[in-house]
Amino acid sequence: MASKFIALPKGVSEKSFTAAIGEFRRIVGQDSVLVTAEQLAPYIKTMMPVSDADHTPSASLLATTVEQIQKIVRICNKYKVPIWMISTGRNFGYGSAAPAERGQVVLDLKRMNRILEVDPDLCFALVEPGVTYKQLYDYIQEHKYPLWLSCPAPSAIAGPTGNTLDRGVGYTPYGEHFLFACGMEVVLANGEVLRTGMGSLPKSNTWQVFKWGYGPYLDGIFTQSNYGIVTKFGFWLMPAPPAFKPFVIQYEQEDDIVEIVETIRPLRISGVIPNAVVIAHALYEAPTKARRSDYMTGPGTITDEAVRRIMKDHKLGAWNVYAALYGTQEQIDVNWKIVTEAFGKSGKAKILTDQEAGDDPAFQYRAALMRGDMTLKEFSLYNWRGGGGSMWFAPVSQARGSETLKQMAMTKRILGKYGLDYSGEFIVGMRDMHHIVDVLYDRTDPAVVKAAYQCFDELLTEFSNEGYGTYRVNTAFMDKVAHTYGPVQRHVHKTLKKALDPNGILAPGKSGIR
């Protein structure tokens, strides 16, 4: 007899799973337990170069309260059913809303979406996991609070809880999101509810203002992990500055990246440029205004000559440095002088502001991101090769020119071997750079899918051989990346896992932890 389910959790019989589903239904209601192929279709679509079958969930539970989640974990422990947690579930290029392993039950917290508190004086928010940036943005506008968000590029549909739990980044001065997280509520695998930091203290009103609490700091172990289910998330918001000046600095040659990074690093470390600057390659920006097929047809990597033509036709640099100044007009004037002097020295930089570039679609969306506005313009990337395939390759680099040049050259060489383009950017952190490359490929062409998989595997291998680790990866490569960080870290992760979740019910496989 055909199974009632489209997939089953590993090691769980259909009979047992049927019983578990019955109990889940009693907790969240008949309609909030999804099991049919039609209901689960949206969870199956990913952008990864592996079979959808590898990441097909067995069910999805639409929980709305902490109490439901406490009961759900009890049932999971009873039947050894694993759950995969998502908040807004828009982890595109990292696995989307699909679970790490076939048969896991998605715990979808999108409907748990109350904005619990926004404090306009202390500038913080406390939200449930299903709150999107857009929802919070509208709330702030409605209340006329002078507060800004910091969002990842798909700001309109993603959310602060999931993004920060995966240690995502944005583009304002608050762009390293986990740095600005302050207090979580977590349902543990045994059903207990932990409030981290000051939140553990009854009657405390300092949960969202002081991060460390007392004793070992715990929030970090609930990021990129599977040690708990985050049900409330606190974070700091930026006071809206009186003035804002976005700008872009263009450079003509690929190896100018050395000068760019050497110029930016002191400005960034000293805080003259306060935000997460982006150094975007021409091919990262081109899709907002150019069509690849106008410059290159047939298979293979786009030629450097074609890239030069695109740069010329669409007013792009080989590198395009997006940054902004924030503060009073006087502060901005002083810092603008420092910035223009620093970049003006070699005579290679072309500096453009709102005045010159305000109509440019790439500049517009970058400026929007640097003030935490809503946009999905960066999805233009997917019109470049077409076919919906994407993996973020995200190695960390020192903020040192020679290093960025080396990483770019390595990435270009390996992508070129497989006929893929270098759609790369460097996001400048405090002392690091997140080197972010969208490995774009046609997911409808099986030969290209195979090449993309091999290419990504080789990128990870070669980079780790050089001592470069990746900060985050899609669910098909989590074990591989965990391996690159060595056996001791893996052992510690596993020890924590055993202590906190002995039955392994929470997201087995996340970050290679089981």
Add this chain to the structure above:
Amino acid sequence: MNATRAERTASALILTGLFAIVTAAGVAWATSQEPPASGFVWKDGAEVYAKVCAFCHEAKVGPTIRGRGLDPAYIRFVVRHGNRAMPAFRTAEIDDESLAEVAEYVSK
């Protein structure tokens, strides 16, 4: 198939009651605001279009879809399954009722 908006709001209210009991039981925290009783629900199809679809389909990222007489059933299918780089949207994000409304809104 899915709870209607009224049912969801009602259940959210009941659950908020439960929430109050649990917080009273020991994990209370002091906020300067009362947390809202219920979460976000879509007002109508136009709101879904403006707050989700428009970010691509009115921004030259995805194709124009309004006013082309697209079949609402086709729109509903694409929203749930995605299409190449277009993401799929779950019922948890756009409930069936709101999806039907936005599909009508787009097709007209």
